Amino acid sequence: MVQEGGAAEGLSLPRFAPSTRKMGRWGDHLFRLLIRASALALLLIVSGMVVVMAMAAFPSIKAFGWRFLFTSTWDPVAQHFGALPLVYGTIVSSLLALLIAVPLGIGAAVFLSELAPPWIRPPISFLIELLAAIPSVVYGLWGIFVLAPWLRTQVQPALGSALGFLPLFQGPPYGVGMLAAGLILAIMVVPFIIAVSREVLLAVPDTQREAALALGATRWETTRLAVLRYARSGLIGAVLLGLGRALGETMAVTMVIGNRAEISASLFAPGYTMASLIANEFTEATSNLYLSALVEVGLLLFGVTVIVNALARLLVWSVGGAVKEVRE
């Protein structure tokens, strides 16, 4: 970051500020200070958040230690707190959402950038932006009144009878549960993935496509080899944005996940996520240890997000490296 900034300054100063009058220099200086301050502020905010949360979570960290991570009782009355089912619920519901949303989102983006007739693009883009703007509580209500009953009466009985031999699809059909949460999240995440992927694909230079076509590639081969491969790291960025939203989503998830802090192999069973638990219990938590345990869940959510993002970055780097090798 710093190096890039330095290089940019070296280039831009003589070119864009030929005036040597005092006012102009002062303005440049001020601008430089301002943008540096905003970059620094970001670092300060993040580190400040971690420090404050760690301090507030300290009583709970001291009382439970590593047990907090590896036990699964959440009992505010007896003051026993274990966050394992919450971590599990957060990760599983988000992964389930991505499993559904990524093929759908990238497929739609490929259609929009490569295949769709130009007149159809604006209305579809408009609809996608509309989807992204719907408040999550509306998704949640729709989940309770439409999605969950449909899952309970149609989807879950069908899945149970066809694939009931898998532990994933066993148990009574409640409607709400991990499957409903994953589906709601998928619907919420798809517009983000489509919007970003479409921009990424549109940014692929036409020379890439023309070169592939000139070599005799079919349309599918052009898309796969020249466009998708070129745009790969940008597409992963789009998926990461979706994942970030899924991990942190609170309202819609809590309305359909069943809110039960238990780990179950079945997708029909209710679960719980970290963000939902905090939103549900923070307002009425009175004892110090209870509050501090809730803050520790927040810290944990922060940690999980950092780890997931770091893993994804590693993935991008490794993929990027592989592409370069192929090209060379």
Next chain:
Amino acid sequence: MKGVQGLYKRLGVIVAVLVLAVGHAGGSVSAQMLMNGAGATFPYPIYSKWFDEYTKVDPSVRFNYQSIGSGGGIRQIMERTVDFGASDGPMTDEQLKQAPAELIHIPTVLGADVATYNLPGNPKLRFTPDLLADIFLGKITKWNDPRIAEVNPGVALPNQPIIVVHRSDGSGTTYIWVDYLSKVSKEWEQKVGRGTSVNWPVGLGGKGNEGVSGQVKSTPGAIGYVELAYAIKNNLPAPMVRNQAGKFVQPSIQSTTAAAAGAAKNMPSDFRVSLTNPPGDDAYPIASFTWLLVYKNQSDQAKGQALVKFLRWAIHDGQKYTSDLLYAPLPSQVVSQIEAKLKQITYQGKPLLAAQ
């Protein structure tokens, strides 16, 4: 460069306007007294009605109430960041000890919880205390269980699993419900206990009254609990519950007030009393006060006086607004007990209510 200078000039104007605006706002606040409060969400509709009506009685007081939840209300009054707190559950002895000065509980209105369910045809059901406890403990799992049939003769109960639905968010409604179950079932008290959130033995969590009732409505065989006001407004089936006197009582505003009247005889002087399972033939057993929390020794004479006057207005004239908003009013015995308590609120040792 002209542009830059123009920009600075404009900035200067904006800053000047802001300074004027802030100064002006400050001026208007000093003319009117601002009373800050925070806490429970359950009584928020009636409180905001009161705050609005009270400005007609005393235009010099303005209220700012943040419905951030009972836990937040207790924390903020203990840190003295507000003039009064509000809570759906009484403060514990430990919390009162931690408070910087003596806090008193002032009951304002009553609320109640009702069970709600989803069965074919929604027959009118009756429950005994042990039935409710055992259903929520997961010990009774089918609607056609002989124990349910025994207290509901003539009702066709389906052979359907019971799906328990509870609140997922911490709430006073949950506190009332589990407080009742703790009183009527030893097993519940030992296994689960009381709190605004508990570790439920069975069931699904729905967020808020609307989450629970939505879940119940869309799941055949479900049973949950919601606030009385919410059940009345939405025409939910509300079963009768057997009270301590052995009578089956329909949940209603009258039977909720009767619960407080039943408890009035043995009212502790600090009003920190659970009204669940009270004596009295007409008393609905799953009811509770909601409280305002104020310091016994007020640190500001003018504010303290205004607060005490408002509280007296609320327990007398304010009670007439309860029925429209579906809260249960305080019974008259309790109103006179609270009035006596208000006279104990002091500024530097002098009672504020007698002083006027």
